Amino acid sequence: MKCPLCDLENIEKQKFLETDTEYVIYNKWAATEGQCLVIPKRHVETIRDLSEVELINLIKTVQKVSEILNYHLNPEGFNYGFNEKSLAGQHFNHLHFHIIPRFKNDNISNNLIPKPKTIKKLSDEELKSYVRKCKLFFE
Numbered sequence: 001m002k003c004p005l006c007d008l009e010n011i012e013k014q015k016f017l018e019t020d021t022e023y024v025i026y027n028k029w030a031a032t033e034g035q036c037l038v039i040p041k042r043h044v045e046t047i048r049d050l051s052e053v054e055l056i057n058l059i060k061t062v063q064k065v066s067e068i069l070n071y072h073l074n075p076e077g078f079n080y081g082f083n084e085k086s087l088a089g090q091h092f093n094h095l096h097f098h099i100i101p102r103f104k105n106d107n108i109s110n111n112l113i114p115k116p117k118t119i120k121k122l123s124d125e126e127l128k129s130y131v132r133k134c135k136l137f138f139e
Contacts, residue, residue, distance in 0.1 A: 005039050005094035014127065016134035017065065021057045024065055026131045027098070029121050031108045033130070034069045034101040038062050045093045046084050058097060066099055072137045075101035 004010050014025035021042070027035045038061050044050055050058065066078055079100040083089035102108075122130070 003043060003092060003094050005037075005092050005096060006043050011039075013124075014131060016131050017061075017138050019057065019061055021054050022061050024061065026127060026134060028127055030130070032075075032101050032103055032106050034073045034075070034099075034134070036065065036069075036099050036134070038065065038097040038099065040095055044095050047082070047095060049095070062097055062099060068137045069099065069101055069134075073101050076104050077102040 011023050011025060014028065015023050016026060016036070017024035021040060023039045023041060025037050025039065027037055030036075038058060040050060040054055040058060042054065044054075047055070062080060066080070069075070070078070079102060080098065082095060082097045083091075084095070
């Protein structure tokens with residue numbers, strides 16, 4: 001099976017920011033407004049597979065995106081994180097870092113990364129709308 005996080009057609013539908021080493025995409029299964037994924041462009045499965053430069057760039061991108069989401073969405077807080085390997089909840093064997101803005105009464109527990117089965121998948125139109133909105137944040 002082709003990696004969905006390497007599939008450029010899939011990435012383009014969800015992408016609202018691109019750096020030299022990462023894509024930032026809106027999560028189709030967003031638990032809250034603004035939930036996104038920072039994905040290394042190079043296919044790597046674990047954080048240990050990243051080069052030092054890729055690791056630094058990944059964290060800098062997470063910081064930049066969260067600063068901009070914080071400014072525009074004004075959440076009460078954030079969850080950040082990633083799962084590694086299927087036992088830990090990784091659904092795709094491609095490292096990806098979650099940024100989850102948290103809002104009062106957002107109806108998700110304090111779990112680091114909400115379980116997809118507890119949230120609804122966005123329709124294509126909802127996804128396009130959120131991607132457009134997030135792109136504007138970065139202009």
